[in-house]
Each structure stands twice: as C-alpha cells, then as structure tokens.
Amino acid sequence: xxxxxxxxxxxxxxxxxxxxxxxxxxxxxxxxxxxxxxxxxxxxxxxxxxxxxxxxxxxxxxxxxxxxxxxxxxxxxxxxxxxxxxxxxxxxxxxxxxxxxxxxxxxxxxxxxxxxxxxxxxxxxxxxxxxxxxxxxxxxxxxxxxxxxxxxxxxxxxxxxxxxxxxxxxxxxxxxxxxxxxxxxxxxxxx
Amino acid sequence: xxxxxxxxxxxxxxxxxxxxxxxxxxxxxxxxxxxxxxxxxxxxxxxxxxxxxxxxxxxxxxxxxxxxxxxxxxxxxxxxxxxxxxxxxxxxxxxxxxxxxxxxxxxxxxxxxxxxxxxxxxxxxxxxxxxxxxxxxxxxxxxxxxxxxxxxxxxxxxxxxxxxxxxxxxxxxxxxxxxxxxxxxxxxxxxxxxxxxxxxxxxx
Numbered sequence: 505x506x507x508x509x510x511x512x513x514x515x516x517x518x519x520x521x522x523x524x525x526x527x528x529x530x531x532x533x534x535x536x537x538x539x540x541x542x543x544x545x546x547x548x549x550x551x552x553x554x555x556x557x558x559x560x561x562x563x564x565x566x567x568x569x570x571x572x573x574x575x576x577x578x579x580x581x582x583x584x585x586x587x588x589x590x591x592x593x594x595x596x597x598x599x600x601x602x603x604x605x606x607x608x609x610x611x612x613x614x615x616x617x618x619x620x621x622x623x624x625x626x627x628x629x630x631x632x633x634x635x636x637x638x639x640x641x642x643x644x645x646x647x648x649x650x651x652x653x654x655x656x657x658x659x660x661x662x663x664x665x666x667x668x669x670x671x672x673x674x675x676x677x678x679x680x681x682x683x684x685x686x687x688x689x690x691x692x693x694x695x
Numbered sequence: 696x697x698x699x700x701x702x703x704x705x706x707x708x709x710x711x712x713x714x715x716x717x718x719x720x721x722x723x724x725x726x727x728x729x730x731x732x733x734x735x736x737x738x739x740x741x742x743x744x745x746x747x748x749x750x751x752x753x754x755x756x757x758x759x760x761x762x763x764x765x766x767x768x769x770x771x772x773x774x775x776x777x778x779x780x781x782x783x784x785x786x787x788x789x790x791x792x793x794x795x796x797x798x799x800x801x802x803x804x805x806x807x808x809x810x811x812x813x814x815x816x817x818x819x820x821x822x823x824x825x826x827x828x829x830x831x832x833x834x835x836x837x838x839x840x841x842x843x844x845x846x847x848x849x850x851x852x853x854x855x856x857x858x859x860x861x862x863x864x865x866x867x868x869x870x871x872x873x874x875x876x877x878x879x880x881x882x883x884x885x886x887x888x889x890x891x892x893x894x895x896x897x898x899x
Contacts, residue, residue, distance in 0.1 A: 524876045526725035530804065533720075575780060578798050579772040586765060615768075616802045618721050625795045670891040671884075678884035685877035 515643030517691040522651045528619030542656035546649025557641035560624040589615045702824040712805045713836035719805040724879040730854045733837035735789035741830040746774040751814040752822035767810045848873030
C-alpha cells in the first residue's frame with residue numbers, strides 16, 4: 505500500500521509530468537487559457553492515460569512478452585492510444601456538445617500527446633504490476649490536470665498584463681513554468 | 696536544384712521547428728542537458744524523419760485520404776522502433792541517457808507535421824530536402840539550448856568525452872538550476888524572446 509502511495513505522489517507532484525518530465529507540453533501551453541477548458545482537458549487526458557495503462561499492460565504482459573515480440577511495443581501502444589482517443593471523442597461528442605466544441609483540435613491531438621505514450625512506456629520500463637500501472641497513470645493524469653489548472657488561472661491574468669512585446673505569449677508562459685517548477689521542488693521531500 | 700536548396704534553407708530559418716513553429720518542445724526541453732544528448736536526439740529524429748518522409752512521399756498517391764493519419768503514424772512508429780533498436784545495439788550510453796524520449800519520437804509533432812504538411816503532397820527529392828532542412832534547424836535549436844544549459848549548469852563543456860573548456864568561476868560553483876528542469880524552461884523562454892526581438896519571428 506505504501507508503495508502505491510509513493511508511486512502516486514511521485515507521479516503527481518515530485519516528478520510532475522509537465523514540470524519535471526516535460527511531457528504534455530503542447531496542451532499545457534496551448535489549451536490552458538481558461539480554467540474550465542483546462543480542467544476538462546486534464547480529465548480527458550487522465551481518462552485516456554488510465555485506460556491506456558490498463559490495455560497496454562494487458563497486451564504487453566499477456567501477448568507481447570509470452571510471444572517474445574517486445575519490439576512491437578511502440579507500434580502497438582500508439583495504435584491502442586489512437587483507438588482510445590477515438591472512443592473518448594465519440595463519447596464526448598454524444599454526451600456534451602459544448603465541451604466537444606471547446607476542445608476543438610486538442611481532443612484528437614491527445615493521440616500525439618507525449619504524456620499518454622509516456623506513461624505507458626514508463627510503466628513498461630519500471631515493470632509495474634497492473635495495479636501500480638493504474639495508480640501511476642492516475643497520479644500522472646491528476647498531476648497534469650493540477651498544473652494545467654494552475655497555469656490557466658495565471659494565464660487569464662497574463663493576458664491582460666503589460667509584458668514586454670517580445671515576451672508576450674509563449675515566452676512569458678514559459679517563465680511562469682520556471683517559477684511553478686521551482687515551487688514543485690518543494691514537494692521533493694514528502695516521500 | 697534551386698528549389699531543393701530552397702526547401703532545405705526554409706527548414707533552418709523560416710520554419711525552424713523549435714523556435715518558430717514551437718513544435719517538438721518536449722524533447723527539446725527534456726534532453727537538452729548536454730551536447731551529447733542533443734546530437735543523439737538529432738540523429739534519432741533525422742533517421743525517423745528521413746525514412747518516414749521518403750516512404751510517405753512514395754505512397755502518397757496510393758493512400759486513401761481518410762486513413763492517411765493512421766497510416767503515417769504506423770510508418771513513423773515502425774521507423775522509431777528501428778531507430779530505438781539501432782541505438783540500443785550500437786550506442787548504449789545514448790540509449791540510456793535519452794531514456795523514454797527515444798521511443799517518444801513517435802509523438803514528436805515535428806515528424807507528423809512534416810508528413811502531413813509536406814511529404815504527403817510533394818515528390819520524393821523535395822521531401823528528402825525538407826527532412827534535411829528541418830533536421831538541421833532542429834539540431835541548431837537543440838545545440839543552442841544544450842550549449843547554454845551544459846555550460847552554465849556544469850561550468851564546463853565536453854562533447855562525447857572530449858573535454859573542451861572549464862569556465863573560471865562557474866567551474867567550481869556551477870548554477871545547477873540550469874541542468875534541472877526549470878532551467879530548461881528559462882533558457883528556451885529567453886531564447887524565444889531573443890529570436891522575436893531580433894525580428895526573426897515577425898508576424899509570428
């Protein structure tokens with residue numbers, strides 16, 4: 505149990521996907537301008553990550569490893585993720601049209617979000633059990649959502665702030681990421 | 696020949712993947728801690744981009760429009776698998792230090808972006824020139840970032856085990872922050888702002 509909590513906290517806070525591992529930067533800088541969008545984007549990514557972790561674990565340990573074809577991992581993982589994203593996209597389109605429109609291009613782009621492929625590769629690399637993989641994916645997804653939400657709050661203020669012309673937009677957002685990253689170092693001691 | 700040269704130069708400056716298009720930021724930030732990593736990553740990206748651009752350009756008329764993105768991704772993933780295996784076999788040190796960012800080339804936006812925006816519409820020679828130009832642009836950006844980060848963060852510079860120089864004061868007390876993750880954001884933010892200030896990014 506303690507081990508699972510350690511994995512969760514490490515994925516969510518200490519080795520935060522965005523600030524420490526540089527995974528999922530595109531949505532971090534692209535989508536995070538409104539709090540609502542940031543939260544739903546984070547939820548969608550967390551959902552896809554968790555399911556991808558389960559499915560890839562099963563495929564890897566039940567099919568690829570027994571048959572000795574581990575070199576197919578990258579191809580199989582990306583196909584699993586692409587199909588999952590399609591399912592999530594269909595689901596959101598049917599249930600919440602406003603949310604679907606708010607996501608715009610970023611929903612299909614989850615496929616090429618390195619955070620999702622990243623968590624499946626990390627799980628495989630660390631040889632986590634099925635339960636640990638799910639916990640790791642949940643932690644990573646929630647950590648991603650947290651940082652996205654924090655960032656969106658700051659971005660709303662930055663939009664109206666008087667920053668130098670050459671710093672407007674991406675550069676100043678990155679400077680905010682520097683400060684956030686330094687803040688998250690504070691979590692380093694908790695595990 | 697002139698047009699091929701144009702495609703090549705375009706990738707270095709006008710559509711520099713990292714500084715202008717802001718693509719491929721994840722690997723640019725993550726592995727730019729040393730010049731070795733920067734060159735290794737460039738090598739990996741080059742092999743994948745060249746291979747996928749050639750194949751996609753060859754089959755561009757045979758692939759139905761509706762399944763083109765999945766086709767591209769499978770082609771790219773195949774080349775990434777090849778590159779990962781090659782690195783594992785011949786460059787084990789780089790394979791270790793690049794870690795998951797080597798397989799993550801699959802989802803590097805630069806490669807899919809070039810496949811979709813260029814190789815799927817242009818003949819094979821132009822696609823090769825495009826791959827070369829984009830790679831050189833990517834390499835310059837990575838070298839710039841990792842040069843600053845390695846120099847300031849460790850106080851000295853070395854490449855593939857060859858020691859180049861040690862800075863007087865920083866050699867004893869390096870600014871470790873530049874090697875740590877926030878340092879990557881700091882360096883790239885300032886470089887982006889500098890590029891804009893110099894007017895390279897006019898009109899964005």
